[in-house]
Amino acid sequence: MFKNLLLVGVVTLMTSIWTRFALLLALAALVSGCAQPGSGQIEGDVFDPYEANNRQTHELNRALDKVLVRPVGVGYTTIVPDDLEASIGNFASNLSLPSTIVNNLLQGNVEGAFRNSMRFVFNSTLGFGGLFDVAGDFEINEIGGDFGQTLYVWGVPEGAYIELPIVGPSTERAAVGRAVDLFTNPLSYVLPNPDKYIGTAAGVASKVGDRVRYAETVDSVLYNSADSYSQARGIYMQNRRFQLGDGDAAEEINPFDLNTEGF
């Protein structure tokens, strides 16, 4: 066990060096490739020059959800008992932690990397290979980290809003981050071939389960709102910027300034 962890550590370090390299290349491509908002664009607003294409993808995603994701999710949550479902979710999130740690380190977030490493060690051992979130019981919660966030920390602009097929709402920066994150998980270099897909499968299963868990909310956005595209875009952008710490909830118009007469 210890030997394996050490191996993970070494590989983590190696991939982080390797990714930094790959990144310089990706960055160069990004800076020249990312669409930049024009001078007329208000900061903090959503930059969406590909709206027409995005709306087409949105319709595709909606159709996909209706015929596939939602029904499969309903089947999954009906068949799989709640406890097992939670364990599958824990297992998947534990396996994705090493990638998060790599990104914490790339961002210079040593505290986050430490916390996540503790989580990984606790849950992999006491939590039976990550099936139980023991660390969470001690309030050692995950400090999020993905490569899109790393790019944000490194000062890469957000780029345009894009809705990706299947994956859904994203920005150009986040999309590049997703692609790079396919390679930032050290486990994928350590685990033998069939085993490493178990994590991916568990990840997909837990995402599908989440679709039903938050059915009311997701349905309300996708099917009940007057313009589901702009609603999904707004919600994604606000949440993403909040996770990145970009923008402040306090930037609110003064409630004393609004004319509420008659309401």
Place this chain on the structure above:
Amino acid sequence: MTQVSRRKATGLIGVALAMFTVAPTQAAALDTVSAKKLVDALVGEINRVIASGKSEQAMYKDFNRIFAKYGDTSYIAAYAMGNDGRRASGAQKKKFSAEFQTYISRKYGARFREFIGGRLEVKSVRPVKSWFEVTTTAFLRGEAPFTVTFLVSNRTGRDKFFNMFIEGINLLLTERTEIGAMIDRRGGNLDKMIADLRTAK
């Protein structure tokens, strides 16, 4: 003890600042303690309704009452209508406010079912400009804790919440987008939008 008095001190500074920026006719002074108290009471009432096991319809009624009691409903309605509010007649505004209130209770009441078995805990309060930001953490079963923020002001003379953020998602902004899209879909017809709000989810 020092913690408490420090908190009180920040509250007092907040109030002092508010006095400078806000009309001096403000009735009840708002401070961190009363802002926290409001959110505590609000959260307590919501939790009680969720735990009551009442029918969905009865729950929506309760949420409607809670929203009216704790929320700055006229501000929320005015914000949601946005610029379209300027061309609305007095009757339209009044009707919209009433319909919007039941719409919100129904929409978010349905959402609260996802919170069953969970709890909200008030974490911190800080003064921002002329209002207070109350940060709470939501603990849901099998879910990493997440942040729910309430903004509280005493614009109306009483402490009321006027906005809410779930993991950064602004409730007011989301509803303004929704109402705006509804108005657009109906060719700018406010009466139609208000009538359809009755069945909107």
